[in-house]
Amino acid sequence: MLRAKNRLGLVFFPAFDWAISPTHPEREERLLYTQDQVFEEGIADIEGIKFFNPGMATEKDVQRVHFCVPDVMSRVTESHLISAGGAIKAAEALMEKEVDKAFAIVRPPGHHAQRVVFGDRGFCIINIEAVMLENIRQRFGHRRIAIVDTDCHHGDGTQDIYWNDRDTLYISFHQDGRTLYPGTGFLDEFGGPAAIGYNINVPLPPETGEEGFLYVLDNLVMPILEEYKPDLVVNSAGQDNHYTDPITNMNFTAHGYAKLNHRLNPDIAVLEGGYSIEGALPYVNLGIILAMAGLDYSHVREPDYDPTKLKQSPRITEYIKELCEKIYERWCRKEGIARETLKGKEYVLRPRNVYYDTDGIMEEQTQKFKVCPNCSGLNTIHSRSDWGYEIFAVSIPRDACPACIDEGYKIYKETPEGKYFKTFLQDRVNDTYMSK
Amino acid sequence: MGLDMGGTHVDAVIIDRGNIVDIAKTPADRSDLFGSIWATLDNLLSGKKVSRIERINLSTTVSTNAIIEGKTAPVGMIIESGPGMDPSFMSCGSENIFITGYVDHRGREIKPFDPVEIQEAASRFKQQDIKTCAVVAKFSTRNPLHEINIQKMLKDEFCPITMGHTLSGKLNFPRRVFTSYLNCAVYHVFKAFCDSIRKAMQKENIHVPVNVLKADGGTISLDVGQQYPVNTILSGPAASLMGACAFNAGDKDAVFLDIGGTTTDISFVADGVPLFEPLGINIGPYNTLVRAIYSVSIGLGGDSAIHIENGELKIGPQREGFPMALGGQVPTPSDAMIVLGLLDFGNKDRAILAMKLLGEKLGMDARAASEVVYEKMADIIKQKVDSLIKDINSRPVYTVKELLYGKRLKPEYVSIIGGPARAMAPVLEKKFNLPCRVPENYEAANAVGAALAKTTAEITLLADTASGVLSVPEIGLYKRIDRNFTLDMARQKALELLKQRASILGAEGSETESEITEESSFNMVRGFYTSGKNIRIKAQVKPGLLYELRGVNYA
Numbered sequence: 006m007l008r009a010k011n012r013l014g015l016v017f018f019p020a021f022d023w024a025i026s027p028t029h030p031e032r033e034e035r036l037l038y039t040q041d042q043v044f045e046e047g048i049a050d051i052e053g054i055k056f057f058n059p060g061m062a063t064e065k066d067v068q069r070v071h072f073c074v075p076d077v078m079s080r081v082t083e084s085h086l087i088s089a090g091g092a093i094k095a096a097e098a099l100m101e102k103e104v105d106k107a108f109a110i111v112r113p114p115g116h117h118a119q120r121v122v123f124g125d126r127g128f129c130i131i132n133i134e135a136v137m138l139e140n141i142r143q144r145f146g147h148r149r150i151a152i153v154d155t156d157c158h159h160g161d162g163t164q165d166i167y168w169n170d171r172d173t174l175y176i177s178f179h180q181d182g183r184t185l186y187p188g189t190g191f192l193d194e195f196g197g198p199a200a201i202g203y204n205i206n207v208p209l210p211p212e213t214g215e216e217g218f219l220y221v222l223d224n225l226v227m228p229i230l231e232e233y234k235p236d237l238v239v240n241s242a243g244q245d246n247h248y249t250d251p252i253t254n255m256n257f258t259a260h261g262y263a264k265l266n267h268r269l270n271p272d273i274a275v276l277e278g279g280y281s282i283e284g285a286l287p288y289v290n291l292g293i294i295l296a297m298a299g300l301d302y303s304h305v306r307e308p309d310y311d312p313t314k315l316k317q318s319p320r321i322t323e324y325i326k327e328l329c330e331k332i333y334e335r336w337c338r339k340e341g342i343a344r345e346t347l348k349g350k351e352y353v354l355r356p357r358n359v360y361y362d363t364d365g366i367m368e369e370q371t372q373k374f375k376v377c378p379n380c381s382g383l384n385t386i387h388s389r390s391d392w393g394y395e396i397f398a399v400s401i402p403r404d405a406c407p408a409c410i411d412e413g414y415k416i417y418k419e420t421p422e423g424k425y426f427k428t429f430l431q432d433r434v435n436d437t438y439m440s441k
Numbered sequence: 442m443g444l445d446m447g448g449t450h451v452d453a454v455i456i457d458r459g460n461i462v463d464i465a466k467t468p469a470d471r472s473d474l475f476g477s478i479w480a481t482l483d484n485l486l487s488g489k490k491v492s493r494i495e496r497i498n499l500s501t502t503v504s505t506n507a508i509i510e511g512k513t514a515p516v517g518m519i520i521e522s523g524p525g526m527d528p529s530f531m532s533c534g535s536e537n538i539f540i541t542g543y544v545d546h547r548g549r550e551i552k553p554f555d556p557v558e559i560q561e562a563a564s565r566f567k568q569q570d571i572k573t574c575a576v577v578a579k580f581s582t583r584n585p586l587h588e589i590n591i592q593k594m595l596k597d598e599f600c601p602i603t604m605g606h607t608l609s610g611k612l613n614f615p616r617r618v619f620t621s622y623l624n625c626a627v628y629h630v631f632k633a634f635c636d637s638i639r640k641a642m643q644k645e646n647i648h649v650p651v652n653v654l655k656a657d658g659g660t661i662s663l664d665v666g667q668q669y670p671v672n673t674i675l676s677g678p679a680a681s682l683m684g685a686c687a688f689n690a691g692d693k694d695a696v697f698l699d700i701g702g703t704t705t706d707i708s709f710v711a712d713g714v715p716l717f718e719p720l721g722i723n724i725g726p727y728n729t730l731v732r733a734i735y736s737v738s739i740g741l742g743g744d745s746a747i748h749i750e751n752g753e754l755k756i757g758p759q760r761e762g763f764p765m766a767l768g769g770q771v772p773t774p775s776d777a778m779i780v781l782g783l784l785d786f787g788n789k790d791r792a793i794l795a796m797k798l799l800g801e802k803l804g805m806d807a808r809a810a811s812e813v814v815y816e817k818m819a820d821i822i823k824q825k826v827d828s829l830i831k832d833i834n835s836r837p838v839y840t841v842k843e844l845l846y847g848k849r850l851k852p853e854y855v856s857i858i859g860g861p862a863r864a865m866a867p868v869l870e871k872k873f874n875l876p877c878r879v880p881e882n883y884e885a886a887n888a889v890g891a892a893l894a895k896t897t898a899e900i901t902l903l904a905d906t907a908s909g910v911l912s913v914p915e916i917g918l919y920k921r922i923d924r925n926f927t928l929d930m931a932r933q934k935a936l937e938l939l940k941q942r943a944s945i946l947g948a949e950g951s952e953t954e955s956e957i958t959e960e961s962s963f964n965m966v967r968g969f970y971t972s973g974k975n976i977r978i979k980a981q982v983k984p985g986l987l988y989e990l991r992g993v994n995y996a
Contacts, residue, residue: 006728017839021840027966028966030966033964038546038547042546045580045614047526049720050616058844087841300527304524304525304527304528307524308551
């Protein structure tokens with residue numbers, strides 16, 4: 006019998022009875038062929054690979070990360086809580102040392118869900134990685150974590166959630182925002198005042214192939230991770246860079262995804278997007294499972310794989326090389342950039358508009374970060390949706406100093422009830438959440 | 442008439458509409474299984490009207506023994522593995538030929554196989570004097586044409602040729618390979634057994650259907666069994682559980698324990714129906730797709746050796762000979778139960794000595810030591826059962842509905858059979874806090890189970906209206922359907938095909954109560970349009986018994 010080199014936990018939950026709508030990319034059929042492939046390969050019989058059912062994330066798990074308007078339970082469905090619960094289950098199996106690595110193949114995905122949630126963005130309502138990470142941080146202690154997001158779309162939600170948190174390094178490679186939803190993820194999105202440099206975007210040109218992705222990994226991501234020394238590496242494993250994906254323009258392969266995962270060597274992978282449900286997902290997921298288990302993935306090939314057609318152009322190779330140099334140089338200079346940016350500042354404001362494409366909502370938002378010498382700094386969000394809801398949120402960060410904690414409660418208390426549709430308080434130090 | 446061939450005894454029973462008419466038991470001669478079977482039947486039938494027999498159900502260890510003792514025939518394997526995992530670990534035959542070509546998860550041929558490779562395989566097999574071969578392709582359950590065409594090429598040169606898709610509709614390529622291998626490997630041994638049975642029946646002028654028991658607790662006709670002997674492996678525990686079910690009719694969840702001398706076998710019924718292995722049974726180093734009753738064996742029985750290790754009492758998992766009461770050298774739970782007056786055999790003084798020796802190491806007298814052993818044995822069983830229930834209740838599910846509202850196993854009673862059953866019942870009742878039933882006549886449970894077993898069958902139907910194909914691998918059906926095929930039509934088709942299948946396997950009309958066990962229908966969307974439906978159905982003949990036993994059958 007086959008034995009895995011790494012004990013691998015799989016939370017495989019295809020949610021066969023849930024869809025955004027019958028013909029939506031995020032529908033019942035999405036993981037059907039992945040399941041066929043996983044079953045046919047006999048993955049469950051490999052010694053060392055263990056399947057887990059997801060649990061269900063709680064309201065508090067979500068509140069630790071999001072401000073849901075009007076509240077958590079009216080925003081999410083059971084499927085969302087199960088998807089996040091699946092990610093939590095994967096991380097829990099890892100933390101409890103039941104497995105060496107874990108992969109949550111769940112749906113719906115989460116990396117477009119930002120801190121404020123008025124509705125569904127890019128098929129995401131709650132950020133399942135963030136809900137997972139904050140749950141395990143709460144239960145198993147604080148950890149330095151790196152999230153490497155390999156989805157073809159910029160993980161703007163994860164970026165937003167960890168914008169000001171230097172203990173969570175966020176690196177996203179994605180198709181350039183000038184050519185793809187959500188239109189963000191450029192070099193200058195570099196982190197909030199307490200975490201300047203800890204948010205790294207790698208916008209790649211359309212038609213980047215296996216060579217380009219692996220170049221970014223080897224020459225940019227791995228050196229940064231070596232310097233950052235995370236306790237835990239999480240892969241937001243979106244699979245829509247695949248050459249057959251219907252909604253993107255990249256040329257990545259199943260074999261490339263397996264190789265990338267093998268070299269990145271994440272502790273946890275969580276499935277994000279990927280909508281080539283027949284041509285890519287069965288092979289990419291299989292490749293990642295084998296790579297994580299430490300097994301041979303060299304026989305994983307798509308039916309129509311043709312390496313000559315997928316060869317990356319030299320122009321793109323050259324572009325990516327320069328891009329990586331530029332980004333790495335900025336990473337090295339992050340302390341200096343922080344000093345320049347924050348010089349004499351008491352607060353940093355981050356105003357922007359956020360569009361909820363799935364639900365058609367436009368949000369106008371300003372985040373205000375206090376520049377605090379003792380902690381990440383108290384932070385507030387003032388936000389209004391074009392459906393007329395206006396909210397105000399106070400967020401006390403995980404590492405808040407006593408002064409910032411007091412200030413947070415003071416602001417919350419002094420905001421009169423009824424001034425906003427809703428006022429929220431998120432106290433990450435005491436794991437306490439309230440709203441009025 | 443039911444007959445069970447165990448490791449030590451052959452048991453047979455005649456049942457008349459739920460009443461046990463007679464029981465016979467003879468020692469098994471492993472060098473002449475057929476002779477032992479016939480001697481037992483002869484014994485049972487003497488003085489009875491043979492013409493009144495309606496059917497004979499046999500549970501036999503012929504295939505199992507051949508595998509375990511390595512008395513199998515060499516097999517040539519032709520394996521079409523397509524892309525995916527490195528297939529080298531699937532080499533199980535005497536010769537293993539990996540061929541090119543492949544079919545994908547929807548049954549589309551991506552690459553045809555190369556006939557030259559097949560001819561080369563055939564000549565390699567012949568050089569090695571291999572006479573049987575198996576042809577197994579990845580996703581052949583979705584499209585069996587490669588297997589069928591290769592079989593056609595080879596059919597005049599090899600016998601039998603097992604095609605993977607005929608053994609199960611379940612997806613699991615490595616298991617399909619191993620199951621096909623085993624089917625070929627035991628084919629000739631099992632066929633010789635079938636031939637002897639037929640000859641003897643003719644000689645005795647008995648002309649009734651003969652069925653063989655499968656690992657799932659159901660039967661198939663001797664003729665079909667001969668083609669697919671792999672299904673008869675490990676049918677002993679299945680017979681035993683079916684027997685226990687016969688003594689405990691009803692629709693509750695329960696734990697079934699068979700406590701023997703060396704091991705305790707644990708099974709479960711859910712709503713009165715035996716629980717199956719999720720994919721198939723394991724035998725030796727092989728995972729298979731053979732549908733089988735879920736049964737877990739632990740090394741704990743009446744004759745398990747008891748030792749003290751680091752001041753702690755350890756029972757099993759080994760047996761080191763007889764209990765001391767029967768002249769053995771090591772104390773056993775049976776000795777303890779003899780001291781407590783719960784069992785009565787052998788030399789009681791020797792049993793007391795056994796417990797006295799044990800007690801000295803534990804700082805207590807013989808009786809107290811016996812109590813400790815007795816309690817500990819029950820604790821071990823209880824803990825194991827609890828952990829199995831936990832595993833069963835956390836088996837993977839794939840829908841929100843199943844995850845939130847799915848069936849959870851919650852036993853309401855414990856049924857115990859085996860030598861120490863009656864002696865163990867009181868303490869298990871206390872530990873489980875559930876009623877413990879000990880059926881009467883449980884010594885014949887296996888034979889009763891065999892006698893009352895019904896023909897079982899299962900089919901897996903997949904209708905892909907985008908490709909316009911309907912496939913049912915178990916019967917080799919692969920045909921075109923139109924785009925308007927619906928879930929409802931699929932259900933009806935499945936039940937109809939199942940009925941045909943069951944009757945081929947040996948079922949008589951009245952016994953086939955069919956049911957749909959799984960069904961789903963997915964919209965297949967390509968681009969912005971629904972291109973078709975992917976409909977999946979599993980149907981089975983409801984497992985169960987021909988008759989319920991009459992009267993109160995447990996004490």
